[in-house]
Amino acid sequence: MDDPVTRILTHLERLEAEAIHIMREVLADAQKPVMMYSVGKDSAVLLHLAKKAFYPSAPPFPLLHVDTTWKFRDMYALREKAAQDAGMELIVHQNAEAKERGINPFDHGPLHTDMWKTEGLKQALDLHGFDVAFGGARRDEEKSRAKERIFSFRTASHGWDPKNQRPELWNLYNAKKAKGESIRVFPISNWTELDIWQYIMAENIEIVPLYFAAPRPTYIHEGGLFMADDLDRLEKTMGYKPEITTRSVRFRTLGCFPLTGAVESTASTLSEVVQEMLLTTTSERQGRIIDKDEGGAGMEKKKQEGYF
Amino acid sequence: MTEQTGPGSSYKTDVLISEDIETYLEQHQNKELLRFITCGSVDDGKSTLIGRLLYDSKMIFEDQLAALEADSKKSGTQGQEIDFALLVDGLAAEREQGITIDVAYRFFATEKRKFIVADTPGHEQYTRNMVTGASTADAAIILVDARKGVLVQTRRHSYLAHLLGIRNVILAVNKMDLVDFSQEIFDEIVEDYRQFSSEIGIDSFTAIPISGFRGDNITEAPSANTPWYSGPALIAHLENIPIAATAAQEKPFRMPVQWVNRPNLDFRGFSGLISSGSIKPGDPVRVVPSGKNSRVKSIVTLDGTLDEAVAGQSVTVTLEDEVDCSRGDVIAAAGDPPEVSDQFESTIVWMSDEALKPGRGYWLKLATQTVSASVYEPKYEINVNTMEHLAAKTLELNAIGVAEVHTDKPIVFEPYADSPELGGFILIDKITNATVAAGMLHFSLRRAANVHWQPTIITREEHALLKNQTPRVLWFTGLSGSGKSTIANEVEKSLNLMNRHTFLLDGDNVRHGLNKDLGFTEADRIENIRRVGEVAKLMTDAGLIVLTAFISPFRAERQMVRKMLPEAEFIEIFVDTPLEVAEARDVKGLYKKARSGKLKNFTGIDSPYEPPENPEIRVNTVEMTPAEAAEYIVRQIMPLK
Numbered sequence: 001m002d003d004p005v006t007r008i009l010t011h012l013e014r015l016e017a018e019a020i021h022i023m024r025e026v027l028a029d030a031q032k033p034v035m036m037y038s039v040g041k042d043s044a045v046l047l048h049l050a051k052k053a054f055y056p057s058a059p060p061f062p063l064l065h066v067d068t069t070w071k072f073r074d075m076y077a078l079r080e081k082a083a084q085d086a087g088m089e090l091i092v093h094q095n096a097e098a099k100e101r102g103i104n105p106f107d108h109g110p111l112h113t114d115m116w117k118t119e120g121l122k123q124a125l126d127l128h129g130f131d132v133a134f135g136g137a138r139r140d141e142e143k144s145r146a147k148e149r150i151f152s153f154r155t156a157s158h159g160w161d162p163k164n165q166r167p168e169l170w171n172l173y174n175a176k177k178a179k180g181e182s183i184r185v186f187p188i189s190n191w192t193e194l195d196i197w198q199y200i201m202a203e204n205i206e207i208v209p210l211y212f213a214a215p216r217p218t219y220i221h222e223g224g225l226f227m228a229d230d231l232d233r234l235e236k237t238m239g240y241k242p243e244i245t246t247r248s249v250r251f252r253t254l255g256c257f258p259l260t261g262a263v264e265s266t267a268s269t270l271s272e273v274v275q276e277m278l279l280t281t282t283s284e285r286q287g288r289i290i291d292k293d294e295g296g297a298g299m300e301k302k303k304q305e306g307y308f
Numbered sequence: 309m310t311e312q313t314g315p316g317s318s319y320k321t322d323v324l325i326s327e328d329i330e331t332y333l334e335q336h337q338n339k340e341l342l343r344f345i346t347c348g349s350v351d352d353g354k355s356t357l358i359g360r361l362l363y364d365s366k367m368i369f370e371d372q373l374a375a376l377e378a379d380s381k382k383s384g385t386q387g388q389e390i391d392f393a394l395l396v397d398g399l400a401a402e403r404e405q406g407i408t409i410d411v412a413y414r415f416f417a418t419e420k421r422k423f424i425v426a427d428t429p430g431h432e433q434y435t436r437n438m439v440t441g442a443s444t445a446d447a448a449i450i451l452v453d454a455r456k457g458v459l460v461q462t463r464r465h466s467y468l469a470h471l472l473g474i475r476n477v478i479l480a481v482n483k484m485d486l487v488d489f490s491q492e493i494f495d496e497i498v499e500d501y502r503q504f505s506s507e508i509g510i511d512s513f514t515a516i517p518i519s520g521f522r523g524d525n526i527t528e529a530p531s532a533n534t535p536w537y538s539g540p541a542l543i544a545h546l547e548n549i550p551i552a553a554t555a556a557q558e559k560p561f562r563m564p565v566q567w568v569n570r571p572n573l574d575f576r577g578f579s580g581l582i583s584s585g586s587i588k589p590g591d592p593v594r595v596v597p598s599g600k601n602s603r604v605k606s607i608v609t610l611d612g613t614l615d616e617a618v619a620g621q622s623v624t625v626t627l628e629d630e631v632d633c634s635r636g637d638v639i640a641a642a643g644d645p646p647e648v649s650d651q652f653e654s655t656i657v658w659m660s661d662e663a664l665k666p667g668r669g670y671w672l673k674l675a676t677q678t679v680s681a682s683v684y685e686p687k688y689e690i691n692v693n694t695m696e697h698l699a700a701k702t703l704e705l706n707a708i709g710v711a712e713v714h715t716d717k718p719i720v721f722e723p724y725a726d727s728p729e730l731g732g733f734i735l736i737d738k739i740t741n742a743t744v745a746a747g748m749l750h751f752s753l754r755r756a757a758n759v760h761w762q763p764t765i766i767t768r769e770e771h772a773l774l775k776n777q778t779p780r781v782l783w784f785t786g787l788s789g790s791g792k793s794t795i796a797n798e799v800e801k802s803l804n805l806m807n808r809h810t811f812l813l814d815g816d817n818v819r820h821g822l823n824k825d826l827g828f829t830e831a832d833r834i835e836n837i838r839r840v841g842e843v844a845k846l847m848t849d850a851g852l853i854v855l856t857a858f859i860s861p862f863r864a865e866r867q868m869v870r871k872m873l874p875e876a877e878f879i880e881i882f883v884d885t886p887l888e889v890a891e892a893r894d895v896k897g898l899y900k901k902a903r904s905g906k907l908k909n910f911t912g913i914d915s916p917y918e919p920p921e922n923p924e925i926r927v928n929t930v931e932m933t934p935a936e937a938a939e940y941i942v943r944q945i946m947p948l949k
Contacts, residue, residue, distance in 0.1 A: 006557045007586075009620045011341035011422040014553065020622035021581040024566040028635060028676070053579075055610040055624070057571040139413050146412040146427075166743040167411075167436060167659055169443040170732045171581070172673050176741040190424055192415045198337055275329040 012199050019046075019187035020053040021171060022150060023134065026185055027060065029175035030132040034091070036121070037063040037082075039075040040254045041207050042136035044082070045196055046188060048205050050134075051086055058087035064124055064133070067094045068116035070105060070256035072229045074208050082206070093124035104237050105258040112256070122158045125182060132175070132183045140192045150189050156180035197274045211273060213250040213265040219243055225264070229257040252277070335419060342551055345426040345441045345474070347465035348451030353482045357451065357520035358414055358427055361543075364527055365416040411441045420547045431461075435692060435706040436659040438468050439746055443732065445469075447476035447549050449542075450501075454487045454517070458500040464692045466501075467508050471655065471708070471748075473728055476549045477505070477513040480542065485519040489533040506908060508695060509829065516542050552728075556619040560644040561585030561593070562722075562730060564675035565637045569624050577608055577624040578633055583675070583729035585641060586618040587625070592642035595633045596720045601642050602629040636677040638720040638730070646730055649752030650718045653831070655690075655710050656683065658703035660737070660744035666702065666711075670744065674733035677719050681735070683745075684712040703745075712753065723831075724748035750831045751838075771851035775809045779848035781873060782945070785860045785920060786883030787912050788898055789890035791929045791937070792857040795883060798938030800855050808853055813840055815858040828909040834865050841869035848877060861917040881941060882923035887912050889930055 009017070026033055035050060037043045050059040063083050083090035095103075098115040105112045125133060139146045149165050151173045166174050177183060188196070200207060210227075217228045219242035228234055228244055235241045237258075249262035250273070267276045324332045348354040414425040426441030428434065442448065448469035452462055469477060479501050487493045498515040505513060517534050518524055524531035529541035540548075562583045569577035587593070591604045605626040607614040617623045625639065633639065640646055658664055664683055672681035686709035689700035703709045724731030728748075735745040772779050782799065784792040793814055800812045819826070823839055826832040837860050844854045860866050870878040890912070891899040902910035909915045920926075925944050927937040 006554050007616075007618050008340060008551075008554055009618070010337070011339045012337070014341045014620055017581060017620055017622040021566070024579055024622075025676075027567055028678075052610045053622070054567075054569065056575060056577075056608065057569055140415050146414060147410045165410075167440040167746070169440050169734055169743075169746045170728055171444075172675075172732065172734050174673065174734060174736050174741070174743045176671070176736055178741060190413065190415070192417070192422075194336075194417070195422070198333070201333070202337060271329050271333055274333060275325055278325045278332075 012195065012202060015188070015191055015195060016049065016052070016199070018171070018190065019049045022173070022185065022187040023050055023053040023059075025173050026132050026134070026175060026183075029177075030183075032128070032130050033061040033132040033134065034064045034125075034128070034130040035059070035061055035088075035134040036136070037065050037079070037090075038136065038254075039065065039071070039079045039082075039208060040136070041196055041200060041211060042138065042188065044205050044207050045191075045199055046134060046136045047082060047086060048203060049187060061134075062089035062091050064091045064093065064128075064130070066117060066120045066124055067092050068112070068120070068256050069094060069099070070112075070116075070258060072208070072210055072227075072254060072257045072260075074210050075254060078206070078208050091124070091128065093120055093127070095120035095123060105256055106237050112259075125158070130182070131177070132185055134185050134187060136188055137184075137186045138191050138193075138196075139189050148186065148189065150186055151175060152184040152186065153177065154182050154184060156182075158182070193277065194274070197270070197277065201270050201274070208254060210251045210254060212268045213248050213272075214268065215246050216249050216262070217244045218247045218249055218262060219245070221258070224261045225249065226260070227251075227257055227262050234258065336417075339417065339419075340421045340551060341424070342421050342447065342546060342549060343424040343426065343445050344447040344449060344476075344546065344549075345428060345438070345445040345469070346449045346451060347428070347438060347469065348449075348461075348482075352451040352453045353520045354427070354451050357449075357480070357482065357518070357526075358425060360520045360523060360526060361423075361425070362414060362416050364523065364543075365418065411437050418543060418547060423546065435464070435468065435708070436657065438465065439472060439657045439659075442469055442472040442474060443728070443746065445472070445474055446552050447478060447546070448474045449478045449480050450513075451480050451482050452497060452501070454481050454483045454490075454493055454497065457493075457497045458504070460693045462501070463504060463508075463695075466505055466510060467692055467695060470508055470510050473725065473748075475552075477510055478542070478545065479513050479515040481515065481517045482520055484517045484524060484534065485522045489517070489524070491534075491536040494537075503905065506905060507914075509908065514539065514545055516540070516545065518542060553620040556584040556727075557586055559584035559619075559727070561587050561591070561639075561641040562646060562727070563587075563623075563625065563639045564677075564720075564729070565633060565635055565639060566676050568634055575626070576630075577626045578639060579622070579624045580639070580676070581622045582617055582619045584619045584727060586616055588616045589613075593627070593639050594642040594645045595631055596638045596640050596645050597648040597718055598632055598637065599645075600629075600631040600633075602627040602631050604628075636675075638675065646720050646722045646727075647752055648718045648720055649754055650715045651753040652713045652715075652721070652749045653710065653751055653753060654713045654733075654747045654749045655708065656686075656703060656713075656735075656745050656747040658705060658707045658709075658745050660742055661705050662737070662744070663705070664703040664745070669716075669738060671736035671738060672713070672715060672719075672733050673736065674719060674721060674749075675730055679719055680716040680738075682714055683735070684714070686711040713747065713749070721749050721752070723750055725750075725831075751835060768849040768851065771849065773851075775851045777808055777851070777853060778877075779851050780853050780877050780879055780945070781844045781848060781869070782853070782855045782879050782881055782941070783844075783860070783866065783869065784855065784857045784881045784883055785866060785923075787885055787887060787890045787917055788859055788910070789893045789895055790883040790885035791934055792859075792883045794934045795927065795929075795937045795941070796855045796857040798934055799941050802938060802942045803853060809851065810853045810855060811847055812855045812857070813844060813847075814856075818843075818858075828915075830862075830909070830915070833909075833915075834862065837862075837865040838868065841865075841872050844869065845872045848873060859911050859917070861911045861915065863918040863920070866920065879925065879945065880920050880923040881925045881927065882920045883929060883937075884919070884926055885929045 065079055095116055103112055103115045149168055154160055218225055219228055247264055248266050250265045251260055251262055267273045346354050412427045414427055416423050428437045428441040450465050481494050481497050494517045516525055517537055524533050526542050530537040563580040565578045565580050567579040569579050587604050589604050589606055594601050605628045607617045608624045666685040667682050669680050669682055672679050686700040688697040689707055689709040691698055700709055722730040731749045733747050734743050737744050784796050786792050796812055800810050803810050823836050826836050844856055847854045901907040902913040911917050925941055
């Protein structure tokens with residue numbers, strides 16, 4: 001007998017093992033699971049973990065992208081490629097009503113997010129009858145998320161009741177639910193932004209190039225710096241042609257291009273991006289406009305209404 | 309604003325980040341992960357302490373800090389100073405009430421470790437939340453307000469942390485700034501805490517005087533205000549606490565199967581998170597409960613096959629043979645598999661507004677097994693403030709009790725103390741689907757149903773016949789120092805001279821080997837006796853006359869051993885010595901230790917002794933010498949042949 005030699009697992013190895021365990025647990029009770037896929041870096045990590053969890057099988061569920069039609073073109077490109085590489089079906093849902101009414105980030109403010117994202121997600125889940133949806137939310141993103149369970153229960157109308165969530169002990173998850181109810185599952189709840197970047201680096205995960213600095217056409221709108229990913233459309237919607245300046249910029253989070261603030265940067269490699277992230281003094285979500293309304297309780301209110 | 313941390317801090321250094329990011333990343337790529345829980349109430353400054361840890365580790369960004377400053381002025385409790393508590397009190401409803409009512413998880417990191425903090429409320433009505441937070445923690449920080457000292461809630465928090473198996477306890481004496489950093493006050497609180505923590509079974513703890521508000525002894529120790537303190541800073545201590553997942557690698561291999569991986573007809577793998585031990589290809593394994601043996605063929609991951617996998621890793625394993633194995637089964641070391649049973653003694657924490665209904669069917673989930681189970685009427689409820697045992701017919705929200713649990717089919721388990729993964733369970737209401745309770749299995753009340761008896765050719769009768777004797781168990785019971793071992797030795801000597809084949813099982817000796825993993829809690833004492841009973845039974849099967857010298861304080865366990873043996877083979881010998889006499893003798897000095905509180909759960913002092921009601925033989929050691937008592941016993945048993 002050789003001596004037992006303990007091998008100390010790193011924090012990334014343990015976070016990975018936990019996420020894989022969670023994904024596999026979902027399969028035991030779920031009738032029709034789906035993975036919400038936003039094409040961002042957290043989604044990229046989530047997808048990578050799914051591949052690992054079920055290898056050599058392909059992940060036994062489809063990817064769902066709730067599209068707003070306003071995403072960056074680079075995101076649409078990677079979306080198709082990533083699904084194909086993973087051998088997974090890709091479902092793209094666009095809220096038909098939002099499309100018909102021409103809901104856009106400029107004329108409709110918060111309604112844009114509500115209609116395309118919140119309503120769009122509810123529609124997609126109902127339409128396909130998905131009872132469990134994996135999401136890439138993390139507890140460190142925002143104060144109200146710190147108390148979010150890994151298995152988050154939603155009523156038949158997708159509402160979230162913060163007072164009626166199930167305790168999660170050890171690594172035992174209770175995934176039983178009544179007909180009509182659904183669960184959002186967040187396997188990377190315990191990851192921080194730094195963990196995500198370190199993992200992307202260690203595992204060589206492909207992410208949208210927009211995370212790296214490059215000269216891009218930008219404009220200033222209401223004090224924020226944005227990228228003109230589709231200038232014609234911007235002009236059509238805004239009613240005027242914004243003044244374009246080429247700047248070296250990158251993005252810390254990705255969403256709709258007219259809503260996602262760019263940061264001026266020269267960080268063009270992963271380590272430079274992480275370096276910038278560590279030295280920076282503003283939090284990740286600050287680039288996003290949607291969290292700021294409703295004061296400190298903005299995200300919590302959105303969650304109660306069904307935003308994932 | 310508070311002062312920044314100076315040199316010596318183990319938090320990330322900006323210099324390295326800006327000047328040599330590659331080196332920095334290299335260093336941080338291989339951190340360990342430690343989970344801990346903070347126990348205390350808002351009044352103890354818990355949220356302030358956590359806010360401080362996040363702040364000092366620069367997990368707070370400028371925009372959050374600006375919001376925090378604004379919030380502090382609006383609803384803060386610290387005047388114009390930054391109220392760190394506002395950083396961590398999350399949900400809108402509780403911000404208004406000023407108390408945290410749920411479990412929140414926070415993250416921060418140093419160069420050595422990433423930390424996950426479970427932040428839970430301290431009030432009694434939130435016992436369930438604390439238990440939830442404690443279930444995954446490697447360590448517990450028990451917060452005490454230096455002005456108030458050890459309170460009822462301190463006891464409760466410590467008890468719950470201990471109940472959930474947390475071995476690393478940190479007593480953080482907070483708000484030292486409000487008592488002028490007085491060493492005397494700190495020492496007094498530590499002494500108080502030492503007293504009662506040992507009573508509830510906490511063997512050791514680390515006490516640190518801190519000020520969450522001012523930052524003393526958080527990142528560096530001693531702080532300028534506490535030159536008298538010689539221990540570690542809180543962070544340094546957290547960086548060195550052993551991690552449970554690492555220790556689990558030393559135990560026998562177990563992997564609860566989550567999912568059978570069948571991408572095609574040629575591949576059949578079993579996916580799971582290894583809960584203990586390690587495996588290599590070729591290792592013999594057993595699928596429990598079926599008992600089928602095989603060997604590990606390969607350990608499959610997306611990154612290629614592995615030479616070895618250890619506790620804490622999620623893997624997919626293929627086996628050499630086509631054995632039946634599905635979700636709920638446990639793949640285990642073939643030579644040391646876990647037990648299977650359907651009746652257990654367990655501690656249960658009730659978590660639902662609707663009280664326990666004894667006898668009702670609940671879903672029980674343990675590892676990857678989900679079965680129907682019912683809970684019997686509790687043996688007792690535990691007062692979490694005083695540790696008193698109370699009679700109970702049910703368990704209400706936040707109540708903790710000990711009760712029998714019966715499952716409708718056998719499940720694979722290990723005692724919680726050995727394996728939280730195979731001993732911890734939840735109960736789920738079958739109608740509402742709510743998680744209504746958490747529980748910890750202690751031991752099986754029944755022998756495994758799926759282990760079959762292998763008949764042997766030479767029977768116990770033939771063994772006995774060859775030795776020309778009737779096998780018996782002479783079970784000596786009595787207080788420590790009553791003279792059990794001395795008398796038993798005398799008896800064995802006499803029997804030996806009479807050409808009897810004997811063996812003496814002595815309490816102390818057995819604890820050096822067979823039972824060295826057991827302590828002196830009630831559960832361990834019961835297990836101690838159960839094992840001795842089984843060994844004695846095997847020896848009588850071999851035809852021996854077995855003498856046992858154990859305190860064996862509980863009637864029920866002596867009765868259990870009696871029932872293991874054929875009728876008349878169990879002879880209970882009560883070595884009857886009054887406590888005063890035994891204590892006056894105190895041959896091993898144990899009574900003295902027990903009286904001074906250094907030894908807990910000592911029979912006769914703080915653990916009961918239940919004398920036999922109808923022993924076959926009683927010897928009074930006040931009236932008889934050991935030799936006389938032995939002679940008397942031999943005379944009594946010889947006619948029995």
